[in-house]
Amino acid sequence: MGHHRACKNGLWKPIGVTISYLAVPFNVSFRARSFFVPNSRKMTTIRRFCCNDLLRFTSVNLDHLTETFNMSFYMTYLARWPDYFHVAEGPGNRIMGYIMGKVEGQGESWHGHVTAVTVSPEYRRQQLAKKLMNLLEDISDKIDKAYFVDLFVRASNTPAIKMYEKLGYVIYRRVLRYYSGEEDGLDMRKALSRDVEKKSIIPLKRPVTPDELEYD
Secondary structure (H helix, E strand, C coil): CCCEEECCCCCEEECCCCCCEEEEHHHEEEECEEEECCCCCCEEEEEECCHHHHHCCHHHHCCCCCCCCCHHHHHHHHHHCHHHEEEEECHHHCEEEEEEEEEECCHHHCEEEEEEEEECHHHCCCCHHHHHHHHHHHHHHHHCCCCEEEEEEECCCHHHHHHHHHCCCEEEEEEEEEECCCEEEEEEEEECCCCCCCHHHCCCCCCECHHHCCCC
16 A cells, blocks of 8 residues: 655655545545556556646547537536545646546446546547546446446447447436437446446336436
C-alpha cells in the first residue's frame, strides 16, 4: 500500500511511490491508479479532475461522437461529485482522457452514472477507457454502495456499445429520441455487488421516452 501522509487539504500524499490517495466520504481512502501504458515505458496517472483541467482537455473532445457540455455543466459535476470526475494524465501533463459521472437515485435505483468517458484519439487502444470505467465502478460499489452503474450511448455507436459489452454492461432499455437529431439512445447497465440477484439489469421489454427516465 505504500507509506503516506495527510496533506493540508485532506488528500493523501504518497512518499516514494507513484500512487496517490483520494479523500472520499465516510473517512475512507480510495487509491488512484498509476500504470505503464501498453507498448510504452511512460507512466500514466489517473487522478481527480481539477479546475485547471477545464482549460486543457479540449483536444480530448474532438471526436464527433463525444458529447460536449458548457463550462457550467462541468463545474457542477466538479463541485457536487468530485470523486466521480477523473483524468488520465501522461508525460508532460498531457491529458489523455477523462471520465465524468455521478451517483443518484433512491432505494434499489441508487446507482453510479457515467455521464461522459472519452480518450484522445492518439491514446486509444491502450485500455485507458477500461481503467477509467473500473475506477468509477469501484467508487460506486465500494464507497457509495450503489446497486449498479449505468450509461447512455447512441444506438448507432457500435464500437462503443461493443466496448461496454466487453466491460460487462448489458442493454437495459432503448430510449427513443434521446439524442439531438432524433437518434435513439441505449441505457446500458452493469450490476454491482450489492445487487446480488442482478435485478437492475433485467432488460425492459419496451422502449421508453426521455420523460420516463426519472429514478424514484
